[in-house]
Amino acid sequence: MRTFRQLNNLTGWLVFAVAAAVYTRTVEPTASFWDCGEFIAAAYKLQVPHPPGAPLFLLIYRLFSFLALGDPQQVAYWMNIASALCSAFTVLFLFLTIVLLGRKMTGASGNPPTAAQTVGLLGAGVVGALSYAFSDSFWFSATEAEVYAMSSLFTAFVVWAALRWERLEDPNAAGRWLILIAYVMGLSIGVHLLNLVTVPALALLFYFKQYRRPTFGGGLLALAIGGCLIFGVMLGVRIVLPTVAGEFELVAVNTLGMPFGSGIGVFAVLFLAALVYGIRHSIRQRKVWLNTALLGFAFVLIGYSSYTLAVVRSNHNPPINENQPDDVLSLVYYLGLKQYPSRPLLYGPHFTAPYAGQERGAPIYVKGKDAYEVADYDRTIRYDPRHLTLLPRIYSQDRGNPDAYRQILGLPEGKKPTMADNLRFLFGHQLGHMYGRYFMWNFAGRESDAEGAGWLASL
Structure with a gap:
């Protein structure tokens, strides 16, 4: 067993070294397209980028900017190096994850693998990890200062940690380990919400570990609970808690005439007191799972606390200060992505739908001289x-989009689209051209680097 562990660790670090060498040799020398320039500038001076922000990303990439040794022209390069290293560690954890899954599948989880099993397990890990390392999209994100490299690292770590937890009997x-996973997921919110998609898989792992005779219905229930936990973190932790804190602040300042920040202080004291009481109660009553759940929730909040950076830096009014989230009410607006228009995912209009007016929604508050004032309303x-x-x-109905729809679907001017047209666009363009083609770029091949190029198989 010790020999296998040593070989496993050595092979994993060799895979890491290969990925790190490739990524650092092919890294962007400066800022690349889209959000990278904004993130580099925001991290360099700890500014406030577009909602919902990425405060932990900014803090860590700020540290890498110090490696430029005072030369601003090298800042972008060193931040890109940070992405390269994050991606190389992602490949390492993917290798370890594949080996863990392989040991589970071969029944060698509790026993030392044979020589043949060792070769197969390590070979599978190397092939799988390096296949991902050299895939089109991951290699691309590994060489630029975007949030996806670090988010992938958090995701890979959480999956690996969950599989390690599943093997433990103590x-x-x-x-x-569960509390560690919760903490890392809380940290990941300060980078990107992508990490939360692992929650349903974690729920299934928990179900299969705790119930030795799983059923199909039990698996579906575990998936449903995992989905609810995703929304619980996305809405409860990210939105509801700051919103409730904002309501306390409004009542304290606008109704009771207390100073700015008083309501936040009252809410923080009450909330922390309730959380501490719950943890102490679970210890006294020896309710292990309640204690683990409450501690996990507390550590999610500790990880999520990186968002205080947005409020602190916004109060210093940096050049990049989107939405200016300098108080709890504007922070709720910032976290809720209110500046972006909503998208009708399940029910809504076609692009030919006539405009029929507006509905006024919740008020938008800004800090006045002595109280919060209504600046506008959601529409x-x-x-x-x-x-x-x-x-x-x-x-x-944005400029150019209706013409693009008609061109893709062959719709004549003035014709109202039907459900059949809607489904043709869904399956032909969105799933086929935008997803299937892109997927095959990664695992089959690309015709060229020209925009709109198709996928190409070598067989």
């Missing part, structure tokens, strides 16, 4: 109900 050690655009449909895929 409940004390298992509980500590919801209404459309002619005769032009609403299920799964609206061709809905955008």
Whole structure:
């Protein structure tokens, strides 16, 4: 067993070294397209980028900017190096994950693998990890200062840690691993929400570990609970908690005439007191799973606390200060992505739907001299109900989009799109051209680097 562990670790670090060498040799020398320039500038001076922000990403990439040794022209390069290293560590954890899964599948989880099994397990890990390392999209993201490299690292670590937890028999050690996973997931919110998609898989792992005779219905229930946990973190931790804190602040300042920040202080004291009481109660009553759940929730909040950076830096009014989240009410607006228009995912208009007015929503507050003042209201655009449909895929009326829809679908000018047109766009363009083609770029091949190029198999 010790020999296998040594070989496993050595091979993993060799895979890491290969990935790190390739990524650092092919890294972007300066800022690349899209959000990278904004993130580099924001991290260099700890500014406030577009919602919902990435405060932990900014803090860590700020550290890498010090390696430029005071030369601003090298800042972008060293931040790109940070992405290269994050991606190389992602490949390492993917290798370890594949080996863990392989040991589970071969039944060698509790016994030392044979020589043949060792070759097969390590070979599978190397092939799988390096296949991902050299895939088109991952290699691309590994060489630029974007959030996806670090987010992939957090995701890979959480999956590996969950599989390590699943192997443990000691409940004390298992509980500590669960709390570690919760903390890392809290940290990952300060980079990107992508890490939360691992929650349903973690729920299934928990179910199969705790119940030795799993059923199909039990698996579906575990998946459903995992989905609820995703929304619990996305809405409960990210939105609801700051919103409730904002309501306390409004009442304290606008109704009771207390100073700015008083409501936040009251809410923080009450919330922390309730959390501490719950943890102490679970210890006294020896409720292990309640204690683990509450500690996990607390560590998610500790990881999520990186968002205080946005408020602190916004109060210093840096040049990049999007939405200016300098108080809890503007932070809720920032976290809720209110500046972006909503997209009708399940029900909404076609792009030909006539405009039918607006509905005024919740007030938007800004800090005044002595109280919070209403600066504006959320607006919801209404459309002619005769032009609403299920799964609206061709809905955008932004400049150029209607012409693109008609060109892709061959619709004549003035014709109202049907559900068949909607589904043709969904399956032909969105799933086929935009997803299937892109997927095959990674695992088959690309015709060229020209925009709109198709995928190409070598066989």
